[in-house]
Amino acid sequence: NAGVTQTPKFRVLKTGQSMTLLCAQDMNHEYMYWYRQDPGMGLRLIHYSVGEGTTAKGEVPDGYNVSRLKKQNFLLGLESAAPSQTSVYFCASSHDSARLAYEQYFGPGTRLTVT
């Protein structure tokens, strides 16, 4: 199993450009999440999904959109990139089981720079 994969690994954008980050998981997990990581701030939840076709806002959703058209994929879009969106983005997935404490499995991250 590949686990959670993210593409691309690195990207540089100019202000105003758009892009989509792709997250894929092969563990048949119901739940998926997008985080951003900034120095000294831990990880902050951008958006999440509790199943195919459903999405919801997290702690810092502004400037981002997401889609979950297939259970195994979770896309994060930036419509008009801003320098404040320079960050490392992580995708995660988990079972929909309280018994498993919703343990999350993380991808390797995407380092995005907006100039």
Added chain:
Amino acid sequence: AQSVTQLDSHVSVSEGTPVLLRCNYSSSYSPSLFWYVQHPNKGLQLLLKYTSAATLVKGINGFEAEFKKSETSFHLTKPSAHMSDAAEYFCVVSISDSGNTGKLIFGQGTTLQVKP
């Protein structure tokens, strides 16, 4: 509301000496708690988790953590540090909401430096 505080942003130890990374949490419910580790330029890996079973939780690579409800703490320890333990460590608490969304709250992280 739930929250988590990592009491040290940076900890430095010598190889072979004990490691203590401190974490306090706040939760209205009986929480699930996790420690994740992130090596440089890598993703996050689960070290261990507490889910209301045994209060002393053993994880990978010799790490363990003790859940102390009276102190609202979940400190991470290791008897003897290894150079490969140098990384950033995150204490994490699950959000108990009616939607059972599995959302997590991350602490700010503690950078562990291991000196030879």
